[in-house]
Amino acid sequence: MEYLALVMFAVVCMVLLLGYPVALSLAGTALLFAGLGTSLEVFDPAFLGALPSRLYGVINNQTLLAVPLFVFMGSMLERSKIAENLLDAMTMLFGKYRGGLGISVILVGMLLAASTGIVGATVVTMGLLSLPTMLKRGYDVKFSTGIICATGTLGQIIPPSIALVLLGDVLSSAYQKAQLDMGIFSPETVSVGDLFAGAVIPGFILVLLYMAYCIGLAVFKPQLVPSIKVADVISLAQGKTRLQVVFSALIPPLLLMFAVLGSILFGFATPTEAAGVGAMGATMLALWQKQLTLTNLTAVMQNTLKITSMVFLILIGASLFSLVFRGFGGEELIQGFFVQMPGGLVGATLIVMLVIFLLGFILDFIEITFVVVPIVAPILLAMGLDPIWLGIMIAINLQTSFLTPPFGFALFYLRGVADKAIRTADIYRGVIPFIVIQLFLLLILALWPELITWLPDVIYG
Template sequence: MDPVLLGEILSLLMFATACVVLLLGFPVAFSLAGVALFFFAIGYGLDIVRLSDLGALPNRYFGTMTNYILVAVPLFVFMGVMLERSRIAESLLETMGQLFGSLRGGLGVAVVLVGMLLAASTGIVGATVITMGLLSLPVMINNGYDKRLATGVICASGTLGQIIPPSIVLVLLGDILQGAASQARNTLMAEGQWDVVVRPVNVLDLFAGALMPGLMLVGMYMAYVMLVATFRPAACPPIPVNINKRELRKKVLRVLVPPSVLILAVLGSILVGAAPPTEAAAVGAVGAVLLAGLAIANEESPPWPIYAAGLAVAFIVFSRLFFNLSFQRSVVEFTTWLAIAAVTVAVAILVYGIVVAFWRTFRAGILTEVMRSSMQITVMVFVILLGASVFALVFRSLGGEEIVTDVLNNLPGGAFGAVMAVMALMFFLGFFLDYIEIIFVVVPIVAPILLMMGVDPVWLGVMMSINLQMSFLTPPFGFALFYLRGVAPASVTTMDIYKGIIPFVLIQLLALALIWYFPQIALWLPDLVG
């Protein structure tokens, strides 16, 4: 048999075997690397590949280790875990429930809004779904909410962290698409195709591109809840709220303002160019520590050091917008010296506030848990990334990339048909695989091919992120469904949860269709900030 054809067959068998092994529950990183090395050994025995083909692996690993963009991953993870452990989510749910609960469907709307706020501040789906399931689901059911509506809105709102920035999914996708765009440009130049322009892309572009679609999804979720409240009022009755308006206003300000300021600081510093995503992630991590310290404040631990530190962070961020604080120039203006002196004082106040917040979280037993969980999640992501590097390298060495290129280029409809096929494949794999597995296995293979066909990388990244969001909602292995099943009351059946998410999956498919036909939904803000 022709060695090229045999290699392509082996690459397809390797992909299928990896999917089967992952379905059997073996560790992802070791499954990807192990399956790849097994098929590489077969290819080596059949004289299809050479040992030198693995020579690129050390450079890939070193590139991952020195990738500045990926530093944002542990920082965003730390930010999310810290906010979740400090029970800020519980306060948000209680307050928003009191604010909207007296309206028909109001508690469902409150859950969506809290999901949006937690998405923009924590981004951890499991923690969000579990928290809202523990706190909101019993209240909703006890007050007569339809079980399917209640479970559906909690699961869907809990997955908003996958699309609303800052999101780990967008960081990983942005890094992969940046490399794919570079690879596509080099390939096109080598082939002499100068007429095809590949748009540069980075994590900032994806953050900006995903913001409007994420808010659109929030609006669509709330619109669905209000439609149910209008046409099926018995499914989401109002809930009595025993708190006077003055106390409620004070509580809303106290609970909503700090996380809202954190969200604005992180996203605002990215979008206005005050800080790249990695530095903004550091701002988010510091802000999360300060919010945790504020949540623990009491008579013995007053809140003023945290408020002072928060104001110092805001001052430092805005100072970078209006002043060039660098010393690497020949002339430094007097006003700049004053700004540098003021920022120095602000840094000292910030350091004091951070030390106070760290001490409070350590004394409360939160800091140790957060550090341990952040390390576990970060290690999981990067070990999977390293395993996926082996898989992608062997797949290409066996000739898998060529067969994927041929298939996508020969599909009817050109780029439209190719993107449709990739979206369908990712949607299907989302029934069985985790989003990280899909990102690291599928995207590096198909993205360069699609970009060479003229597909906009920012639009493609946003479409992929919404598609990956659905992997949390689609049975049989939708993780959001499992998270909620683990904390739901016995009166809520698994079938209630499965049926409850169907309308929200359809809403997400509708959102994909809207972004497909109106790509400016995803491209307007990147073009504006670019």
């Protein structure tokens, strides 16, 4: 009765499309099929007995403690006017060139991604700050909306990324399971620090590809990305010199980036400890910017509580779903499918990446991480894939889920803050080139996996 596992997966997707809460959809569907399977005597209820230990493992997981701390850091930076100062500084540097404002948005998005790690915060902030300016200066609507959505998703891949924290925890369990299946008993795991190190080079390559696209438009279609008058750029300084503006805007986020990422990459702190450093650093920056008010602090704490509760509730629902899926023999069914597939490991990896990309049209990255990855990752790792390479490839693939219509969250975030005159169709068309760029990056990393594995090997041996 293994086919019931696939039916259960299809039912979950349909329930999610109907708009029901993710965590309750996962848990409710799993319990429904567990009851059905028990009545048909094709499911052993003993599998549900492992749920308490699973939940205790979630609560006791030190890695997942980094989630609320990174969320707090990102929410605090969102309210400390870091993005506004960065955009002014970058516009002064590049605005006078064709496409310069677009490059400024990309660089600011990169710095925000490396500071906050939250896609929604970056998209909303850049949508409020840069979209009116770009349209006022004559930038094409589709390009403007597309580049804001795309740069906002950089928080998905550039560390510190909440997505990489969650993937690190899931892949660590998958890696240990794959080793046990192969009869290997080793304490070695996949750490979040490994994924952070592996994501650095691909993240910068993606930024360079975005900039190359912007420069290409400036060369071949300059009317879409005009320059800004020098007088307008100078007026942004408000009496300060260009050097003063750039220095005061760049130094604070760069120091925070070095404190968080440097402490992880050089082994001074675990990701959880570094997240604590980041949360304190973001609070100090807000105090320095005179934005640490009781109203802002309350809003930041409420946002942190909401996002953290959502993540952990989904994780609990996903744990129950995976237990029932395994109880129906779903893992063995998929493993047999992969083993018999023509092309071996390459064919299996290609199919998994294609499925994740297609699921990104209808599911959120958290849902895919907690539901799909635990099913397919142990099988691919047992077939010989490098876990760090697989993690980064999945992370970049999941990044496209924020941009792909109709349920791309970055599209929703920007639609919520954009002017009513901007058509939703323009936002959808604007992200298409950037989805192609992200898929092109996946191809590059598939051909040259050393771009992912080199830095972790250098740092951690």
